[in-house]
Amino acid sequence: MESSGHRERLRRKASEEMRLKDIRIGYKILVLVVIGIIGMAVLSFSGYSAMSKAGDDLDNMYNRKLKATRMLGDEINYMRMIQVRIVKHILDPKDAKINASIDEAVSSYEKTWPEYKALGMRAEKAAAEIPNTEKKWAEYKSGIEQARKLADAGKTQEAWSYYKGVEAGVTQDLLKSLVALQKVADDNAEALNEEIAERNQSEMFLMIITTVLCFAVLMGIATFIIRDIMTSLDKMVAECRRMKDGDFRLNDDYEPRGDELGHMSEAMQAMRESLNKLMRHVSESSEQLAASSEELTASAGQAAQAATQVAQSATEVVESVEHQQQAVMGSNESVQSAEASIEEIRQKSVQVEENSSMVAKRAEEGNMSIDNSVRQIKDVEVTVTSSAMMVDRLGERSKQIGEIVDAMTGIAEQTNLLALNASIEAARAGEHGRGFKVVAEEVGKLAQESKESAEKIAGLVREIQDDTENAVIAMRSGKQAVIEGAHSVEALRTMFEEINQLVAGVSGEITHVTEAINATADATNEIAAEMSNINSYSGKVASEMQAVSAATEEQSASAEEIASASDALATLAQSQQAALSHFRF
Structure with missing residues (x-):
């Protein structure tokens, strides 16, 4: 935000004064x-x-x-x-x-x-x-x-x-x-x-x-x-x-300009800020995802411990009816604790799912920003190509001027030759051709001076052609640099597509985790109902112990599924953090 505000102040200050860069x-x-x-x-x-x-x-x-x-x-x-x-x-x-x-x-x-x-x-x-x-x-x-x-x-x-x-x-x-x-x-x-x-x-x-x-x-x-x-x-x-190279850190090295290069530089700075915000958000979401995975694993362990306690309580009920009521009460408390833990896990899972969706949305926005950058760089490439064509046409005009100067040099040489022939004819005429000889000599001198002037102009035209060729080379180098920049942005877009795919995978896994947690919550509710029945109908303890044992096994299996999903979620969070470690922001 500080970089954006600083750039806005510079832009406002530059708009107050007219510069060549605008x-x-x-x-x-x-x-x-x-x-x-x-x-x-x-x-x-x-x-x-x-x-x-x-x-x-x-x-x-x-x-x-x-x-x-x-x-x-x-x-x-x-x-x-x-x-x-x-x-x-x-x-x-x-x-x-x-x-x-x-x-x-x-x-x-x-x-x-x-x-x-x-x-x-x-x-x-x-x-x-x-x-x-x-x-x-x-x-x-x-x-x-x-x-x-x-x-x-x-x-x-x-x-x-x-x-x-x-x-x-x-x-x-x-x-x-x-x-x-x-x-x-x-x-x-x-x-x-x-x-x-x-x-x-x-x-x-x-x-x-x-x-x-x-x-x-x-x-x-x-x-x-x-x-x-x-x-x-x-x-x-x-x-x-x-x-x-992966460096998306913000800096204040920004000079506002009013021309196309300034617009392109401003777009690049805005893209850098957007990507920096996106990466920071993704990094924070990954950390939260890892923390939620640890909490989910802990909750699954608690659920497994609760299931073990239920099994032990069922065994004690078989051995002694006298301790049945006390064991049922303890099991009921354990089930309530598991239910509270599962509800907490479900809320964390929903939050993680929302964060994953937000990460996916930010990744998609970053991909769109990169597409806009690619189009802008291609527009710059078209502009540089047009400039190179204009300079090429200037070189062609210089060549045409050189041809005209060569024609002037040829005319001067022909005039000099005609003057020489006229001098010879005047010499043959003797006294009568003396005046004409003087004219012929003067025409020859003027022709020689015209030739020298044409040669000087030809030299200047060649220098202009050399400078024009250097300008064409510089334009082509600029065009190549823009093409390389476009390729770099294309590579960055590919990276963001991969990040988007990873986030989509994480979202899918989180959905599975949420479904498993809901199933566990349902199972816990069933256990609570069964424990209420046991508490109400203590006389049917023996016949209902099989149902309690089955429910306990189901709860244990659900806890194992939760632990497995939590491990997968932690692995995905680590992969996401490893991918972000290649960038500096």
Whole structure:
């Protein structure tokens, strides 16, 4: 009762404050899953943001820098095309195709220039050089138009001399101006590339820090929850082993919890208290049964002595009629004493029978309590199995993430290979492919960085998979411990069934003893009646002595039966006490 009251006080105190141990196990696992999802969402958002910024930077590099370089290269090519075709036009001014190609090249130059100018004006150095380039182009265009007019007029030598002057002066100045603008675009591209590299490094560092923090928080909470669950399970396993070893003594080592483990621990404590009370009651009943058996044996001895005295009295009556009345009176007193003893034995037998019935009832209640415990332990086994399946599914998700990371690594390697091929092709193109070669090298660097990032992510995924596998192993160990506890409770239930059978046997024997005692009481009543008749009809002593002798023999036989039943009852009580000696309560 003290242990039950102490546990109730602890439960009341725990209900006043909210603790982690009061949260259901399913909710604890859900918390871990939610934290994992949040961590993955944070990492995914960080990666998406970094990739989005990298895409914006690449788009900016292409539109503002590389596109400008390409346009300037096109302008230089248009210039060279004009140079070659002007020479052909001077040599053959009647060729309409050459004349049309010159107009087309001039038109392409003037069409491309506004697009470049819109980009170039964003750079300070380029904006300063653009007016000079436009001026040189106007002079160059005027020069080639004059050379074309001279050639069209048939003045080939004069046109050639004039064009040489333009070629040596304005053409070279325009070419230098375009090359200077191209160098400005290249310098801007290099500066932007360095800026992008620094920004990517910062984003990568932030992603690593975020990953480490999320992983640390998840592992910390998971370790705390698992340690809390395993500590409670270890205590319950220890309690089950103690009960398996027969130790049902009450103790105050109880910590109230509001989750399933707390309910299970509370049920185990209640079961221990019920079994302890039952065993104490059975032990007390066994002691009373043994004491009653001793009293019954003593009463049977008294009855036998009374029968002997009756026989001696009958012999004396035959020898002397004078002593008949006195002998009858003595026999009557002995019979009354035997009747009182038998009545006392009958009352003790009824009490023992009631105690045996109560023992049988308590044993049946203990068996039902053990059945409830078995069902609860099996419910815990189902819960642990569900938890193991959830952790297995988490491991499968980690494997899928690993496959995605492997695919990212393969894409990065393919991108790196394509960048290498592009560099080779750019090298073959010579001066015209220099700008494209720079782009290919930068793409190769980005591909290599993407590959390294994917490998780091793959490493983290493998660590998560290892931790998940360890969690599965721990869940399986917990499940095995619950199964062993269930087996232990099953063994205890078998013991209680045997105790129930023994108590049923004792009850049967006590019933036989009660019947024998009733028969003895009836016989004693008959003896008393006969003794009254002897006392009333003293003249018929001789004829009635045979009836007295027969009644005495019947009483002796009944006393022997009572003694035999009492010995059997004592043996059963000793067997019951021996069975209870295996338990501590």
